[in-house]
Amino acid sequence: MTRVLIVEDDPQIRRFLRLALESEGCTVQEAGRLDVGVAASRLGPDLVLLDLGLPDGDGLDFIGPFRARSQAPVIILSARGQEPDKVAALDAGADDYLVKPFGMAELLARVRAQLRRRAAPGEAEETAFRFGDVAVDLARRSVSRAGGPVHLTPIEYRLLTFLIAHAGRVLTHRQILREVWGPGYGESGHTLRVYVGRLRHKLESDPARPRHLLTETGVGYRMEI
Amino acid sequence: MKSTNVPLVEPQAAGDRAEGMAKRVWKYAGAVLACLLTAGIATLLMPWVDPANIVMLFLLAVFLVAWLLGRGPALLAAFLAVALFDFFFIQPHFSFEVANAQHLITFVVMLAVALVTGQLAAVARERLRYVEMVQETRMQAEAERLRHSILASLSHDLRTPLAALVGLADTLALATPRLPPPHDETARVLRDQAQALAEMVNNLLELARLTQGRQPLNLEWQPLEEIVGAAIQRLGPVLDAHPVSVDLDPGLPLLEFDAVLLERVLGNLLDNAAKHTPPGTPVFVEARVRDAVAEVTVRDSGPGFPSEPGFEAPTSHGLGLSICQAIVTAHGGKLWLENGPEGGARASFTLPLGTPPVVGEEPEAA
Numbered sequence: 001m002t003r004v005l006i007v008e009d010d011p012q013i014r015r016f017l018r019l020a021l022e023s024e025g026c027t028v029q030e031a032g033r034l035d036v037g038v039a040a041s042r043l044g045p046d047l048v049l050l051d052l053g054l055p056d057g058d059g060l061d062f063i064g065p066f067r068a069r070s071q072a073p074v075i076i077l078s079a080r081g082q083e084p085d086k087v088a089a090l091d092a093g094a095d096d097y098l099v100k101p102f103g104m105a106e107l108l109a110r111v112r113a114q115l116r117r118r119a120a121p122g123e124a125e126e127t128a129f130r131f132g133d134v135a136v137d138l139a140r141r142s143v144s145r146a147g148g149p150v151h152l153t154p155i156e157y158r159l160l161t162f163l164i165a166h167a168g169r170v171l172t173h174r175q176i177l178r179e180v181w182g183p184g185y186g187e188s189g190h191t192l193r194v195y196v197g198r199l200r201h202k203l204e205s206d207p208a209r210p211r212h213l214l215t216e217t218g219v220g221y222r223m224e225i
Numbered sequence: 226m227k228s229t230n231v232p233l234v235e236p237q238a239a240g241d242r243a244e245g246m247a248k249r250v251w252k253y254a255g256a257v258l259a260c261l262l263t264a265g266i267a268t269l270l271m272p273w274v275d276p277a278n279i280v281m282l283f284l285l286a287v288f289l290v291a292w293l294l295g296r297g298p299a300l301l302a303a304f305l306a307v308a309l310f311d312f313f314f315i316q317p318h319f320s321f322e323v324a325n326a327q328h329l330i331t332f333v334v335m336l337a338v339a340l341v342t343g344q345l346a347a348v349a350r351e352r353l354r355y356v357e358m359v360q361e362t363r364m365q366a367e368a369e370r371l372r373h374s375i376l377a378s379l380s381h382d383l384r385t386p387l388a389a390l391v392g393l394a395d396t397l398a399l400a401t402p403r404l405p406p407p408h409d410e411t412a413r414v415l416r417d418q419a420q421a422l423a424e425m426v427n428n429l430l431e432l433a434r435l436t437q438g439r440q441p442l443n444l445e446w447q448p449l450e451e452i453v454g455a456a457i458q459r460l461g462p463v464l465d466a467h468p469v470s471v472d473l474d475p476g477l478p479l480l481e482f483d484a485v486l487l488e489r490v491l492g493n494l495l496d497n498a499a500k501h502t503p504p505g506t507p508v509f510v511e512a513r514v515r516d517a518v519a520e521v522t523v524r525d526s527g528p529g530f531p532s533e534p535g536f537e538a539p540t541s542h543g544l545g546l547s548i549c550q551a552i553v554t555a556h557g558g559k560l561w562l563e564n565g566p567e568g569g570a571r572a573s574f575t576l577p578l579g580t581p582p583v584v585g586e587e588p589e590a591a
């Protein structure tokens with residue numbers, strides 16, 4: 001049975017989260033304060049829903065220590081206009097975020113996606129991926145679309161494989177730049193955007209309305225496989 | 226990533242040099258006028274007043290000039306006061322000649338006192354003005370902070386119960402087993418209304434943030450295409466009933482804008498198009514380079530705006546369009562509404578082109 005920890009100070013939002021998650025068969029533990037949440041996190045939840053603005057501290061302070069102990073997914077509950085906070089939380093190790101207000105379907109879809117991602121066994125050994133009409137073979141370093149080969153530059157290929165390796169997770173601009181371009185490229189947001197655009201033109205059937213290489217505006221990207 | 230803070234309201238252009246010059250000339254003219262006026266008054270008073278006290282009148286004039294007009298004019302006034310005093314009030318009258326050597330001492334002391342009091346007064350005045358300015362700036366910063374914190378807490382206090390309301394109504398609407406028919410429908414309406422209210426509150430808060438003075442823009446060079454895709458994706462089911470056709474000029478360069486805010490503009494325009502047109506009719510997003518700007522248009526195939534709307538948004542579109550207007554203006558562009566020649570409503574906005582950074586090509590290898 002999946003154990004979910006909710007760290008959120010508003011009791012009515014907690015109630016909604018509990019109802020939704022229990023309908024999904026999860027057991028739910030609630031914390032209305034940061035210190036209670038930190039204590040409860042020692043019980044090893046399978047997933048955490050974390051509000052950033054807590055009465056006794058910043059939810060951001062929860063993530064680092066928790067990540068040191070556990071790889072369980074953390075989903076941030078945030079308001080619109082808090083992009084810098086979301087980025088900070090994702091950089092600190094959170095996996096995804098939900099923007100309030102959200103409905104049950106959106107919540108459960110995100111929760112399921114994160115649990116599925118963690119449960120995928122031997123993720124590292126898998127070498128062949130498919131999304132849409134695109135096939136990627138990591139062992140042979142080849143990418144094809146609708147059966148025909150797609151030519152990628154070395155950086156485009158690195159970018160694609162990094163996104164695939166973290167499919168379903170929101171990656172911040174900084175995380176991607178550091179990993180694909182190296183530590184010196186932290187300021188080149190426009191370079192990353194141009195490369196994602198080029199990848200979309202090569203791999204998406206409608207680059208202006210991508211279905212796999214998704215934009216998380218003001219935050220980063222999410223690969224949907 | 227580069228983040229640039231740009232005040233929403235453009236700071237006034239740096240002081241016009243010509244204007245400053247004119248102001249200075251007026252100040253010196255004031256100093257001359259003050260001395261002449263003093264000489265006039267002293268001439269009227271001469272029958273009753275000792276020359277020593279006329280010196281006092283001149284010193285008072287220099288002091289006032291210093292206090293009101295500053296150091297330079299005070300310097301001029303000091304010399305002019307001594308000259309006028311000599312010319313009009315010392316024997317022989319109407320001449321700079323000095324009959325009595327005693328008067329030379331009077332002039333030197335008068336000049337010294339005039340210079341010193343003048344400079345001291347001017348410096349004191351400048352300090353006072355500086356202190357006032359510092360206090361004013363401090364008060365403005367304080368007011369700004371207060372506004373910011375009120376808005377932040379208001380935002381939290383309004384959004385939290387709405388988030389709970391939307392979520393709880395949704396659990397009712399999706400309850401298993403389903404609620405009996407009338408209540409099932411009620412739960413759905415509750416959820417949708419709460420959602421609409423939450424959206425309205427979001428818009429209001431955003432408009433307040435945008436118009437309350439300084440909203441830092443997070444400007445970055447980026448392709449417009451990305452933000453168009455993100456806006457369409459975020460609207461999701463709202464656009465289900467309308468085929469959206471995107472036509473962006475492939476030659477469109479990178480543009481410098483705040484991605485979150487511009488996505489909001491496109492989202493609001495698309496949302497308006499979807500809500501005010503019959504289901505099944507297409508919506509178009511187009512972008513072209515025109516002169517020194519990029520011009521983005523969202524148009525629909527509906528009935529169009531009720532009358533030629535010009536710049537004033539029809540009230541049914543009001544809040545969302547006001548936000549678009551504020552955001553586009555903050556980016557140095559402009560937004561306008563019109564009815565297309567072939568019918569349908571068109572909302573267009575421009576963004577300045579600027580000089581985007583170059584992103585290199587690399588050879589294909591994989």
